Amino acid sequence: MKKIKVLVVEDEIIIGKNIASKIEEADSLFEVVGMAGNGKEALELIRIHNPRVIFTDICMPTMDGMELAHQLHQFYPGVIVVIVSGFSDFSYAQQAIKHGVFNYILKPVEKDSLAEILYDIRKSIVSVTHSMERKIIYSDFYNMEQYDASYYQIGLLCIGNLVYDATEEEVIQFYDALLGKIPWKEIVEKAVPEGCPWYLSDEHVFNQKVLVLKYEKSQVEIEKVLKKINQLLSEFLAEVTIHIVYSQNQIPREEIWGITKQLRNLLKHQLKIEQNQIYILEREKDYVNSEIIEIVKMKLKEYVKAYLKHGNMQQFLEDINCILIYMIHNQATQDSVEKVSIYMLRLLEFSKQKYDLEIIQNLQEELLKKIGVSLTANDLVENLMTVFKKFGRYIENWQEQKIEDQICEFVDTAYLEIESLEQVADKFGYNYAYLSRLFKKKKGMPMNKYITEKKMKMAISIMESNKELTINEISEICGYKDYRYFSRVFKNETGMAPSEYKEGL
Template sequence: MISVFLVEDEIVMREGIRNNINWAAEGYEFVGEAGDGELAYPMIRELKPDIVITDIRMPFMDGLELSRLIKKDLPSTRIIILSGYDDFQYAREAIGIGVTDYLLKPISGAQLLEAIGKVSDGIRAEQDQQRFMERYRKEREENRILEKRVLFRELVAGVRSMPEILDKGKSLGINLAAGAYGIVMFQMSLCDENQKEGEITESYSESIEKATKELRAKYNEAENVQVYEQLGGVFVFLVLGKDRQQTGESMDNLLKDLEELMADKSGLHYYAGRGIVVDRIREVGKSYESASKAFAHRFLYDTSMVFDGQGGNSHEAKSASINIDEIDIGKLDRRIVTGFLKNGSLEELEHFVEDFVENTGKGNFESLIFRQYISVDLYFTVVSFLESIGYSKDEITEKLGNIGDKQASLDDTKRTEEYINDILSKALEMRDKVSDSRYSSLINGARNYIYEHFSDEDISLNQVAASVNISPNHFSSVFKKETGETFIEFLTRVRMDKAKELLETTDMKAAEIGYQTGYRDPHYFSYIFKKTQNISPRQYREKE
């Protein structure tokens, strides 16, 4: 609703304007009044009305002086001046200040309403244009984020030439030219006591979401660091520098910054993996591989850790501490495996098994008894996990076999590692089957929410993600994976399908149809319709 403030020193005139117009019925909110500019100014600054109606001749501060102050502090506020003087000099000065309209007294309520209506039309048109631009900006930004992810995957896979990578980066506003490159991987997670047993989908966490927003705000515009977000809440930082030394120092500084960022985040752990520094953009995949291998160590710890993929020792974050002498190895083994089964991937399995064997004691695997103990304990850990996510014992046995089926094949370290790989890979496949089912249920819930609320102009990805209790970033990735469309693409398609239905079956005007489908701005509705359907709403109706 358009808000109106009145400044008039003549009491009778002021009361007449205030009382003789039914402001609410006419679609306006009368927010305040004052008898002179000096009294009005602080009130206007606080109320920020859309329209100020002011007399030109008043004591203490006249209408022109007030208008200058308003335009300086609130440039979008429209000003209508009422004057009893048909003096061109006054009118010229008012125009110079930026006054919208200059009306001569006496003036009737109908004349004033007509003038206010014209000014309001201009305000609404400007507001519509601002909403149009904001929607356009959000749409472009979402597409840019998706294109950045594709670019990063191609960069890591090495499927594009250097000129192609640089050109694609430039089109996205990213300068990827550098003398050396390095990858740092980073992930936040809830401490064990804050996680629900059997939970394998990434639910919404307000603390993680808040920390994520801080991280994006800090690094999205950084010159020498590009941020890419992967499924599962993993941030991948591509660090650029003029040479190896500068890139390495920048990676050190990044890790310190991340540590400081997480210092006051109680209830959260974080893990980081640092890759090697490479000289060529085509070698970024090598840095990513070393960072990923180091990052896989996170399943071995339940405290915040930073892992170095350059061959150096892993080091704990300042808040971490661990004493191997106090650890029950049986409990440690199960915790490690369960953590990997919850959050690991098939791509990380090889690295995990290597680290698992190494940390359990490579020399111990020379003992048949130790190999059998580890294998049996691993089997029961996997069974326990699969039961926690809904599998029956019969289903587990059918997939994994019985406990004694493979014991005779554990006659050397290599075959034992192969057994561990096999049982864990099968468990991950079973987990992903359940996870896909749960994601499918989540996405169906999100779809239903969109179908019920697509006509709401302000429906957003965050709003839909919250409706299914999942973080916005994770929801965006999962939604795209499950539906093949981004959230914006799906929402737009639903709206366009409804718009076409209304064009075919009703006599509603295009503006009314736009309103019914979530577009308050008829120009934006027409723009989106023509962009997606390659035809205007009017042409579509005529064609049908």
């Protein structure tokens, strides 16, 4: 994935630089390409750098953050805007939503909150970038031009789970098998009263549909239509959950896109795996419940610290399994499960252990893919644990590689002082047999043979460069207290006694 270009808009330079550095530290895929001191400067830099994401303060001279968000919403609708503010007043958040702002983060910017927002931005960009060509089904009565001045009702249906990457082959095949034979036009025609114009459009991903009805007073209610569609779909999707969100309001045509975006956001924050749901946009404004996430994050930090201290991978995996079950029992949303799963990987990523970031990124994508196709709670736990176990194997292999390197480095530098292999085992605090296996895996021979060969090479080098030294002196230099034992070892390795070798030089 290409770097995601970011512009930071902040009138206080030190704070702006701090935000910029935190963004790049939290996720290496994001690159801050510029900084502006107000909205007007930002608009000029946008034309130069063409950023995909804007992080902006609210209170700034010349043009404030809200006006900038309004301008971007009108003229750069593809740009993602995040408000960064010291004000927690909900009225600011409401105003930001009105201007199409993606998210709202409070100062001082915390690393965990920022990482979650960047993760959500990633998902949004991938979803939009890879969205399939939309298919739109119209009713026989629908004529767009005729209804330009009309009002509409909007609902969003999601079959199964939220999907992160619509190009993932496994996910495509999974949902093709579920949805391929659904007669959408026939179902909607049965659900909508005769004569009412409507159209059904694909959303960004293949398992979501947007239904738009022309508002006919006293004739049709979108809630009844959606429930009827749900009932008809259940005949084709017996064991698949269906999630419905809709707006109670009647809206003009130009607001359809904006309301659809709000419905999508509501679905993102409310969808629970294996639960049929119906949500009304106007009743769910305060839908973010972070309590369960914060509780789980605290436990995860404890478990990661315990693992890094004791190295008990089996216990660590059991702890993760308990967390997943706890979240499901406490009605956690898919979004919460995703955030906690990614958070666990990020804790390990930032643990100063120098794990391979590409492997962590691949595992993160695999986690999201598995969540997207886990239609039951049992499937969810099983599929996620498969990925976490894979990560566990990677960490154990990485840990072994690290220990191998440390052992080999120690042996290469201290081989003259090593009197027994147990001495090496005691230094590293591991079982002798375990260390011996790791060393042989790395060097291709047992540790004692490797040390002996190094000592014999050293002895030969000394004999060739210092012919005046006695066998006893050479023996001591090479780490042997008994020159007779040294002589036996030398003969076993070279086929001749040390004295014979010296005479032949």
